[in-house]
Amino acid sequence: MDILFQTISREQNSDTTNLADLPLPDMLVLLNQHDACVPQAINQVLPQVETAVRLITAQMKKGGRLFYVGAGTSGRLGVLDSAECPPTFGTDPELIQAVIAGGLDAMLRAVENVEDDRSAAVAALHSRKLAEEDVVLGIAASGRTPFVQAALDYAKETGAKTIALTTRGLSAISHQADIAIAPDVGAEVLSGSTRMKSGSAQKMLLGMISTAVMTRLGKVHGNFMIDVKASNEKLYRRAEYMVCQICSIDEPGARDLLQSVGYSVRAAVLRQLLNLPPEEALTRAAEPFRTLTSQLGAVGKYGE
Structure with missing residues (x-):
């Protein structure tokens, strides 16, 4: 049995094998119970989150930028968080950017095979003139997405700082990066659907990181987003x-x-x-x- 097959078989949740047979109320209770595990898993990695926030803040004070890199759900969540920072914190859109496998087309629909395209990740970061003051934060539920691995490798070559965000514990990209944030949310209720618990964990962590960084940079007063762009x-x-x-x-x-x-x-x-x-x-x-x-x-x- 090869490594990929072993990994996939590990992702079947033995607690939910009867999911499709459950009455709707019981199904919803089960989904909610598993979702409740996500904050607990994140709580275990807060020291690593703190280290990441300190690193990003220091690099931004040197003129650096933050790049989220991911494919599929992970990439979309990176786009979402980066897009929300300018209106929330009044930041330049260049400060926090997202690189998603397949480009903007992949935001609204699945684009086949792009997560394996290592050269596209390198080209995207090269076109944005990645520099040593920057930080590349690779997002991958499994931690083995080639697009993300290539981005982290290129960042290392460039001298940029690197952070790996995975959601099933330490994995391949965790060992590539300067900092590894690796909560283990457990196998999904729906086997392999990383838009569920893994997606929730990624959304929470990206929001936590960007909010903490912006607060450390003076973009928050008390709990007020004092640099919000009033547009409606x-x-x-x-x-x-x-x-x-x-x-x-x-x-x-x-x-x-x-x-x-x-x-x-x-x-x-x-x-x-x-x-x-x-x-x-x-x-x-x-x-x-x-x-x-x-x-x-x-x-x-x-x-x-």
Whole structure:
């Protein structure tokens, strides 16, 4: 029996062999019980997550970028997290990027054979001018996807830092990377369907990593996303609420402040609390890697 066949046979969950025969209520209970294992598995690897967050933060302060690399579900989750960072944290779209096997076509439908295309992974990173200040985070449930392996190898050759994210414990790419994040979520309820527990774990970990990194870079004040890009009615209201809370002013006052600085929450707060003209508030708000507290020149209730 070859290694791949052994691995596939390991993925059949002996607890769920009767899944298709269960009454619907029992089926849903079983699915939920297995989903509940995911946070427990992640809890076991938090020290490795911390190390990864510290590494990414340090590299970004040197001018580096973060690249998520994956195929299939793993690649799509990387695209999702990278796409959500600019509106949430006001970051440049270049700062956190995703490389998915098969390109954008693979976002909406399965593209055959692309996860085995090692040269495509190298070409994608080369075209983006991967540098030693950057970090490549390879995502693969099994940890043996050739597209991801090639990306990590190329990153090593380039001098970039590397992180491997797998979900069935340590595996091939774990040993390629500088840091391995390898929770074991167990075999899937539906054998081999890594969009389930593995996908949930990847989504949680990528969100955890990007949020922690952005917080360490000063993009969060308290629990407010103060660099959010207000682009619709809901986000306008959210921006106004944040300014009301931070500055202890009413909604009309918050709205006037925000309108004067193009709805930049950080600039509105700086303008109000430091009595700045709009242009200076916007200039100060654009300072990289600064917390709002440090820009205000004092340690407030949230600390520095």
